Each structure stands twice: as structure tokens, then as C-alpha cells.
Amino acid sequence: MKITNLTIETRKVDPKPNPKADSLQELPGSGSVTVRVEAEDGTVGEGGASFGRIAGGPDALAAVIEHELKPIAVGSDVRYVAGTHRAMLVETEYHGSAGLAMFGIAAVDTALWDCLGKSLGVPCWQLWGRVNERIRAYAMVGWLNFDDGEVQEVCARAVGQGFRAVKVKVGYETLKQDIARVEMVRKAVDDDVGIMVDANQSLTAAEAVRRGRAFEQMGCVWWEEPIAADDIDGYAELTRSLDIPVATGENLYTAADFARFLKREAVDIVQPDLRRGGGPTALLQVGRMAEAFRRPYASHGGGPVQLNVMACLGNAMYLETGMIPEGSPMRLDTDGCVNVPEGAGFSWD
Numbered sequence: 001m002k003i004t005n006l007t008i009e010t011r012k013v014d015p016k017p018n019p020k021a022d023s024l025q026e027l028p029g030s031g032s033v034t035v036r037v038e039a040e041d042g043t044v045g046e047g048g049a050s051f052g053r054i055a056g057g058p059d060a061l062a063a064v065i066e067h068e069l070k071p072i073a074v075g076s077d078v079r080y081v082a083g084t085h086r087a088m089l090v091e092t093e094y095h096g097s098a099g100l101a102m103f104g105i106a107a108v109d110t111a112l113w114d115c116l117g118k119s120l121g122v123p124c125w126q127l128w129g130r131v132n133e134r135i136r137a138y139a140m141v142g143w144l145n146f147d148d149g150e151v152q153e154v155c156a157r158a159v160g161q162g163f164r165a166v167k168v169k170v171g172y173e174t175l176k177q178d179i180a181r182v183e184m185v186r187k188a189v190d191d192d193v194g195i196m197v198d199a200n201q202s203l204t205a206a207e208a209v210r211r212g213r214a215f216e217q218m219g220c221v222w223w224e225e226p227i228a229a230d231d232i233d234g235y236a237e238l239t240r241s242l243d244i245p246v247a248t249g250e251n252l253y254t255a256a257d258f259a260r261f262l263k264r265e266a267v268d269i270v271q272p273d274l275r276r277g278g279g280p281t282a283l284l285q286v287g288r289m290a291e292a293f294r295r296p297y298a299s300h301g302g303g304p305v306q307l308n309v310m311a312c313l314g315n316a317m318y319l320e321t322g323m324i325p326e327g328s329p330m331r332l333d334t335d336g337c338v339n340v341p342e343g344a345g346f347s348w349d
């Protein structure tokens, strides 16, 4: 069944006045791109990518999709999604299948799988084979620029929603400040609520070992992206030196990047991002490869696409999400797990 059309919609938002921040950057938000593909039977599938920053991001991505990926997707057979994914990688190889090219590939790949699932009337997990009905979720709520009162309030609210784990940003100037942040959060939540810490690439390997030992003593769940995302030697040193699991992967591209980290034992928990990872086709590859290395998968970012992927992974550990907004279709059980969506394609119901 052929794809007959692909449309691109960009949405721009005004930067927020008091943007949330981590130790690397401020995230005022800039908008998103939505891709819709239509098959010859009239079924429409949707995918997309949002931008935490970069004002021109949505327009630049729309151009990549229009000029480089749309000609590949239109006319392709929707049943050959993985083949189309491969063709898009080959087409963009000349300037590098990363960055915006990969954001575009991910958006189109998501739209194609969604279209295939909807044309058959089944959730995408049914196309791949499910392992899990429910996935544990945690709330990424503790931004670096929040003051003590704000971080305590938001973490307590997350637990009130049913989350059994929360993530906070660290990577302040000193270890003492980082410790104070975790202690502050611990006072606001029960002892059995997990706390993840994330330094967004801000430290040297030596400092990451020093701080990692402190977080280990404090019982944190994992130590996320403490050093530059591509510093594979540094990550190998961290996993050797620390008992606390080292998590990384939100800035890695495709299964090939993860293969290098897994082979070097440079990561304990893989954290693929839907956009940089390269769409559901690639996330399944990453997840299953990590499973073979006996390493857990914790998503970077949430939503129904990651949930469909994680439904099919024996090593699914945690879904990342934020506070659940009112009216959201995502349901959180009292044990902090979410149900995998039952709707066709990547829809919720």
C-alpha cells in the first residue's frame, strides 16, 4: 500500500519568560513540526518533533523533510517502513545522518508506523510483539533554576500524582550545592521514592566520579549524563569506578552510537531519545541490542511512541515524563506504572 502524500505543519511558540534550565542550557521552547502521511486507502499517520530551544528549528527541520525526506516517503510502500528508514539514512549520509536530518527521519518514521498500525486497526506494539502491559514512570520535575521551595513543592506534587520516582537536575558549581539539592528533595518525598540525578554533560570525568560517589551514598537511582555525551573513554571510566548506575544516551544517534558504548561497557542504562535516536525503527534496535547486553532501557522523553516501543522490550526500566497535565490520556496507577496505549498506531485509546 503506497504513501500518496506527506504534509508538514510547523508550530512556533514565543519563548517563555522564565525558562526552565539545566546545567547546560535554558529551554524556553521554540515550537514543533508535525508530519502527516497519507496512504492510498486514506489512512493518515502522524509523527513529529518538538524543540526545547533554537528559534529557527521548526522551519529548518521542515525544509529538510520537504526537500530530502518527502521524496523518499511519498511513493513508498507503508508495509516496508524499515526499508524506508534505511533509504532515508542513505539519502542523508552525504551531510551526515544526525542533527536535523535525524529529527526528520524520526518524524517520518513515526508517521509511517502510525499509518501502518492505523491501516490495520492495531497498536504498533502488536506489529512488533509485546512483552509488557505496564511501564514504570518517573517525573522529571526538578529543574536547576528552581529554588529550594519550588523543587520541594513540585516533587511533592509529582508524588501526589502517583509517581514513585522523581528526577532532579544537578551540576551546580560545587558538590556541596548538589548534595544540598538532593537532601532538599529527600525531605519533600518519602524514603521509598526514588531520586535520579542528571548533570547534563557539565562535569569533567574526575569530578563526575567524585560527585557520583556522593550520590551513591545518598541512594540515588542513577547518575545521568554527567560528562560530555560523546566522551566514551570518560563514561567507561565512570562505570568502572562507580557502583551507582551511569545512565546516558539522550544525545546519541542511532543504534551504531549505542553499540560503541555497550561494547566498551561505557553505559549501565541506555536512554534513547525518539528524535536523535532515529524514530521507532531505531529505538527498537537500540532497545533489543541493550537487552542482549543486559542493560536496562529508560526512555528520554515519554509519550505513546516510547510506550509502544517499551511494551516490546524485556529490559524496559522507566518511562520519563513530566507532571501529568489535567485531561491527559496517560493514566498513572498508584504503584507509579502507566498502561501501554491500546489505540491503533500510536493513539492512546
Ligand SMILES: [Mg+2]
Pocket (backbone or CB within 6 Å): 198, 200, 224, 225, 250
Ligand atoms: Mg537528561
